[in-house]
Every structure is written in C-alpha cells, then in structure tokens.
Amino acid sequence: MGLSHDKAEPLLIVDNLEKVYARRGVRGTRREVMALQGVSFAIRPESTLALVGESGSGKSTLAFCLACLERPTSGRIIFQGGEITALDEEQQRALRPQIQLVFQDPARSLNPRFSALELVNEPLLVQGRVYKREREDRARTLLAQVGLPQEKALQRAEEFSGGQRQRLAIARALALEPKLLILDEALSALDCSVQAQIANLLLELQSSLGLTYLFITHDFAMAGHLADEIAVMERGKVVEQGAADRVLREPQNEVTRRLIAATPKLSAAVNAPQVG
C-alpha cells in the first residue's frame, strides 16, 4: 500500500453530472433548481482532490450523489471502473461501504449517548460482516488508528472534545475499509490547533491505508496544504480545476481569484498598513 499512483486508472470518474431539485413554490408552482450542471472530474487512487466553493455552490449535493445518498438527474459516476449511477438500490447498498462520508460537525453527526466503541462498532454491525467477538477487537484497533486512547473506549461521544469527536467520526468512516473518504467540511468547525492535528491524521491514514480523499472545503489554505488537485465550484459548475500548485499560483478563473483573495492571511498583520 502507499505505492505510487501516477499511472493508475482513476478511482473515481464523474462525467457530466447533473442534479435538478424540483421546488414547490408558494402557490404550488414548480420551480427547478439546478444544483449540479455538467460536473466532470476524476480522482486518482491514493490522491486528494479538494473541492473548493462557497455555500450553495453544489459541493454537498455532489458529495451526496457520490455516496449514493442522492440520485443524480443525469450523467455518470464511475467508481473503480463500474458505473454506480446504473446500479439499483440493492447493488448500491453493497457498494456504499467503499465510499464513506465524514461531516462537518461531529457534535451533530454522532449520537452523543453512544460510547466510542459502540459508534465504531455500529457500521460493522449494520453490514453484518464481522463476528461479535472480532468486532470489539476491530473497533479497538480503529480507535488506536485515529489516536484515541484505549481507556476512553467506553466514554460517551458527548464527553469527548471537538477534535476527539472528529477522530471518532473518522474511525467510524474507516470501519468498513473504504477506498474513498468524502470529507465534507470535516475541519471547518475545529479550532486551528485541532485542525492541524486532524489534517496530520488524514495525511498519515492516507499513506498507511492508501486512502483517496475528496476534501470539500471553503478554506483555500487548507485545500492547498492537503490536496494534489483542486477543483473550484460555483453555482453547480466546476469553473476551474488542475494541479493544486497551478491553481493556487496561477488561478485562471475569476471565481478562483476572488476566493483566494478572500482567504484571511496572517501576514497582513505585519505587511499591510491598517485600513481605517
């Protein structure tokens, strides 16, 4: 694992994806919202694609389509060579363990009354693939993998700090040995020093487990740090994509430039004079 991934086939190909939501207006009028319009990109195995955009740009709709939680209106999603958009409900269920999600706010995405062990156990239980006796061992291994101390295994989720809860959410996502992790604003709700810890954990796991990440964010600085490639979205469209260095240094699109300019910069404290 952790081998070079240059020549490999893409793990995931998104081809001309569209998603239209029908909204019912005040007087029963139907209004169509184009959440995704002709979105195409590919992610190589064991690499990270950062999807950057503002709220409402369609990032989360895309994540839901990839995780088989929403059906796209048209277009194709090809995962490990197979077209998942063509699968029926039953076949999608078999595929879901391969693609897992980590959400923004672990305080809301984890049941606060469950213990750490139960939370990590649950996906194994639901998929019913591991015997009870092995399950606990497996769950404990997962907790260790994300850097949670063994003595906290029986503590309830609500007793953990924000950073520890996000570790727990990652352990839970890893339980079914996915290939692709969708990190939907997974660092945004955390303190700066905790963001650094979780970012490091993600890098470690990527190289030790050979994971592929779709890192959804509005933070260009963190996207630049974690990603190999960056795609920028606005109003349901990908307006620019390319190697992370290229997008950061020579942004071609107006939206990209605007988002980069809006990223708060520490050096402004030293360089720029105070603006009144």
Next chain:
Amino acid sequence: MAEVHGKTMANLPKLVSPLLQVQDLHVTYVSRAGQKSPALAGLSFEVQPGETLGVLGESGSGKSTLAAALLRLLPANGKIESGAVLFEGRDLLQAEPGVLQRIRGARIAVIFQEPSLALHPMIRIGEQVKDVLAAHESSSRSAMRQKTLQLLGEVFPMDAGHIAESYPHQLSGGQQQRVLIAQAIACGPSLVVADEPTASLDPSTQQEILSLFRKLREKFRLSLILITHNPALLAGFADRVLVMYAGRAAEAGPVEKVLGSPQHPYTRALLQSMPSEIEGHVNQRKSKLAVIAGEAPNFEMLANGCRFEARCADRMELCTKREPAAVNLGESHAVSCFKYGE
C-alpha cells in the same frame, strides 16, 4: 466622562482614560453535581476609545464567557466570583439592575454567535430592529420607522426597504449577520462586542462583514471587541490582540507584535500550526503541520503552575510551581511566561 474618541487617541493611552477596563475577572460555572469549574481565572485588559481589540482563543479558553460576563449575561450556573469591569468610569459588576439595563444594548452592544439563532424566526426584520430602538428610547411610530430604515440602510445600502419587510429565513447568513450589526449600532453604543461574528460564513462573506465593521467603527467611532478562534481574521483588522488560554491572558499587545513576532510559547505554537499561506505552498504541501501536543486543559485537573505547562515546548521547572505574571516587553506588549522574567 470626557468624550474623547478617535483612532489618534488610541495611541496615547496615558492621556486618555480607557473606555473599558477589566480587572482580575474570575468566573466559575457550577455543574448540576455542585462541582465548580473556573472559566475565567484572573483576566485583565483594557480597551481604549476607538480601538479594536481582537480576542483570540480556542475552545475552552473562556472567550465566550468573557463576552457574556461583561454585561452580566451569564447563564444561571455561571457566577462572577471577583474582579471589576469598569466602563466609562463605572463598575458594571456593582451597577444596579436599572442602570445595567440602560447600558446593555445602548452603550455596549453584544453580537452573539450564530445569527440564525439570534433573530426571531416569525417577526419581520424591520420590526426586530425597531424593538431594539423602542427598548431604549421613546418617539413617534413614524420616527421609529424612519430610524429603522436608516439603520438598515447603514448595513444594506441598496435594499433596506426590502430587507425590513423580510423574515429571517429569507436572508442569507451574511445578511442575517448584517441585521445583527444594525441592531447592535441602533442606539449609538460606544462599545460593540462581537463573538465569532463570521465563524459560520464563507471567506468572501467574512471579508464583507469585516469591511462593514471597518466602515461603521470609523463612522460611529466605535470601540470593538472581536472574539475569534482564527488569528488570520485579526491580521489587518484589529489594533491590539489579546490571546487567551484556559481563562487567562497568555499574551497581549499590538497586532503586528502579537501576530508578527509572537513571544508566548502558546501563541507561537498556535500560529505555526496553521498551513502556510498560499504563496508558500510549494515545498510544504502534504507535509505534517506543527501541532501543539495534547489537549486543551480540563479545569478540574489544573495544578498550581502555568496553564500551558503540560503542552509547552519551552517548559522549565519553575512553570509547575506557580502561575507566571504578565511581563511587559515594551510598547504595551505583555507576555505571561517565565521565559521573560518572573
């Protein structure tokens, strides 16, 4: 009180009395089991007229407790143990309820986190802004309506009338935040305290809200306390920065000193843990970020020494013995760390 305002005066703290002086403030929360845990443990700082103070702190640093404690708005299980909050020469912690009520919202306005929770979902925006005015002054209905539109015009130059007729759910997060700002400036306060006003917003909306604050603090000569966990937000915005750690001030000083050449080991480690700026990415990409070892302290476990000692790279034997006092490094830059003397 002497009516002295303006940026130039902020540079002459010796001649002007501070607008706000917080002295040795101690706040504790009591759990249902009766256990006391301190949230602020001897916090002191000042805000000069017309100055913007950035309060930087992570979860558990006590920064939100600070916002609530200034106006005695702590929840029922929170208690101010000791200290003083001197505002325009008067100690708010000793003030009569009636006096305090006239200061809240009128002289000091607080903008709390989460704009979507701060607005009533069933009442039109115009009405909610007018309610703030009506709480502090009485005038005719038409005068109120006009003042409301004028206030909304400060934050929505283009479509104040339309916004006034809207309900909160019809507005974006950035627009809701603007409404809270209109409410905050409604009665012409001299101090606005904003607790993470941009935390839930996109970077470009964040910048718009900061620009709005810039415009308003100039126009109305406001002093501003901006509470945040994001150091980069304060760069180019705050005049001074107060770094909080576990209920105490770790470091305080001019923004270019604290963020440009931080001295406290915590401030240094915090700033180093951030990913490098876009220009500097090429070599460090996908490399490990510097982290502060361990977790933010749990107050029940705190011993006698420095609160940061267990996580500090520069710790010395002395650090476990007692808490360091603030050491002045000049230019009103102060650091609470034994590295700089006792």
